Amino acid sequence: MSPFEYAPAPESRAIVDIASSYGLFINGEFINGAGTAYKTINPATEEVLSEIAEGSSADIDLAVKAARRAYAKVWSKMPAAERGKYLYRIARIMQERAREFAVLETLNNGKPIRESRDIDVPLAAAHFFYHAGWADKLEHAGLGSAPKPHGVVGQIIPWNFPLLMLSWKVAPALATGNTVVLKPAETTPLTALLFADVCRQAGLPPGVVNIVTGAGATGAALVSHPDVNKIAFTGSTKVGKAIAREIVGTKKSVTLELGGKGANIVFDDAPMDETIEGIVNGIFFNQGHVCCAGSRLLIQENVHEEVLERLRHRMSQLRVGDPMDKNTDVGAINSAAQLGRITELATAGDNEGAQRWSTPCDLPTKGFWYAPTIFTGVTQAHRIAREEIFGPVLSVLTFRTPAEAIEKANNTPYGLSAGVWTDKGSRLLWTAARLRAGVVWGNTFNRFDPTSPFGGYKESGWGREGGRHGLAAYLKQGEQA
Ligand code: NAI
Ligand code: MG
Numbered sequence: 001m002s003p004f005e006y007a008p009a010p011e012s013r014a015i016v017d018i019a020s021s022y023g024l025f026i027n028g029e030f031i032n033g034a035g036t037a038y039k040t041i042n043p044a045t046e047e048v049l050s051e052i053a054e055g056s057s058a059d060i061d062l063a064v065k066a067a068r069r070a071y072a073k074v075w076s077k078m079p080a081a082e083r084g085k086y087l088y089r090i091a092r093i094m095q096e097r098a099r100e101f102a103v104l105e106t107l108n109n110g111k112p113i114r115e116s117r118d119i120d121v122p123l124a125a126a127h128f129f130y131h132a133g134w135a136d137k138l139e140h141a142g143l144g145s146a147p148k149p150h151g152v153v154g155q156i157i158p159w160n161f162p163l164l165m166l167s168w169k170v171a172p173a174l175a176t177g178n179t180v181v182l183k184p185a186e187t188t189p190l191t192a193l194l195f196a197d198v199c200r201q202a203g204l205p206p207g208v209v210n211i212v213t214g215a216g217a218t219g220a221a222l223v224s225h226p227d228v229n230k231i232a233f234t235g236s237t238k239v240g241k242a243i244a245r246e247i248v249g250t251k252k253s254v255t256l257e258l259g260g261k262g263a264n265i266v267f268d269d270a271p272m273d274e275t276i277e278g279i280v281n282g283i284f285f286n287q288g289h290v291c292c293a294g295s296r297l298l299i300q301e302n303v304h305e306e307v308l309e310r311l312r313h314r315m316s317q318l319r320v321g322d323p324m325d326k327n328t329d330v331g332a333i334n335s336a337a338q339l340g341r342i343t344e345l346a347t348a349g350d351n352e353g354a355q356r357w358s359t360p361c362d363l364p365t366k367g368f369w370y371a372p373t374i375f376t377g378v379t380q381a382h383r384i385a386r387e388e389i390f391g392p393v394l395s396v397l398t399f400r401t402p403a404e405a406i407e408k409a410n411n412t413p414y415g416l417s418a419g420v421w422t423d424k425g426s427r428l429l430w431t432a433a434r435l436r437a438g439v440v441w442g443n444t445f446n447r448f449d450p451t452s453p454f455g456g457y458k459e460s461g462w463g464r465e466g467g468r469h470g471l472a473a474y475l476k477q478g479e480q481a
Helices: 057-075 080-096 098-109 113-134 162-175 190-201 216-224 237-247 272-288 301-316 336-351 402-410 425-434 467-472
Strands: 024-026 029-031 037-041 048-053 152-156 179-183 209-211 230-234 253-257 263-266 296-300 355-358 373-376 393-399 417-421 439-442
Touching: 024 057, 024 190, 057 152, 057 179, 057 209, 057 216, 080 098, 080 113, 080 162, 080 190, 098 113, 098 162, 098 190, 113 162, 152 162, 152 216, 162 179, 162 190, 162 230, 162 467, 179 216, 190 209, 216 230, 216 237, 230 237, 237 253, 263 272, 263 402, 272 296, 272 301, 272 393, 272 417, 296 301, 296 402, 301 373, 301 393, 336 355, 336 373, 336 393, 393 402, 402 425, 417 425, 425 439
Parallel strands: 152 179, 152 230, 179 209, 230 253, 263 296, 263 417, 296 393, 373 393, 417 439
Antiparallel strands: 024 029, 024 209, 037 048, 355 373
């Protein structure tokens, strides 16, 4: 029990101005779509925030045509340094409107305002700044002397980091000279629609960025549109595989950033206080709705009890509740559907014989909530050790030797992220070199930077985003100089 209580510290929502309904952002204007409308809610309260257009395949066609026109007539002819100026302008406007973006993201997603304010929005702006710098230096990126854009890029993003995933997609596409049709996730369209306003404010030529809201069918129409040159997708492995099947035999390029089941490996010489913070950050950041979450904790057997005792103590101090409260650590689950998936997999953990422990906390009665939970006694065969839960649920396993840690960490269909905790630099490097994961963090977890490539092995996806590697995905590589 904490020795004192915090007073409420709610962020004001007065800074955001949510319209009662939104159309589709095509060719620089909001238009009424041909499809029906649906309601978008605040998952912490179930309050309806606005009505959103469900983009039809005719709407996708309009958006692709607008993107093609903008590519052929304006964007591909513009000097690269001029293109870069638009990205700088967008980045600066995002910073100026950071508080508005943070509040809107928290209202529509359910993540704590502390995270949207301190992580999502600053990182999103950083991606635009970083890529703005590349726009007129692409011939120095090591990708050939005259790398060329693909043309029109279709981008489909998930709901866990709505604005940040938009920036991971849109910033490199524009910097490399492509135009974009972006489909946000159905549950979290609002910051993408605010971004449309930023594009207008920045004077971005019409059609360079088009935003078509809707669900899976809208995304599928974008993937199959014949005039799209490249698809960039972040989301479930299931949909990623469907996209790969759809584009086989076409000339479309594709990058897929899919799921994960990241191993977070704790050796017995690990710095214990930092390790506990890193475990908590690894799985409870963003309610565990993180593709690279450290969702499989591998603890060396001789420190297993000590780590668990400290972890339970630390978890008991997590503040779960109102995402708009500045003291909140863990917010709402993004949707009823996601809460259902988390509940189903956790029940499978019970049924397979793992032991559940959850933090004692009062969950709000409205909205979608799940208490931070750990399962001990997990074996490698359990579903909760193999499948992505995508929620605040940690599966704990043990190991005796470094070789066993590696074998267990790599025993997964995924390969997105991993963490290593040890006092010894040589052990850290030895371990990192043997892990089949796109990102390996040493004595930290869930750190992101636009300069650093991110992406997976195996069922975690194809290609990299961020850094020089991420540029390659948006360029047709020319003759090597
Ligand atoms: P999803 O993969 O269905 O949704 C991601 C995006 O793809 C959304 O914009 C959605 O509208 C779109 N989409 C859905 N079906 C499509 C199709 N056939 N063609 C083109 N686009 C399509 O993910 P969902 O249903 O929200 O979550 C299911 C599970 O996927 C989660 O429980 C989690 O395990 C995983 N997931 C992983 C993410 C990651 O970052 N790796 C992000 C979101 C979900
Ligand atoms: Mg789905």
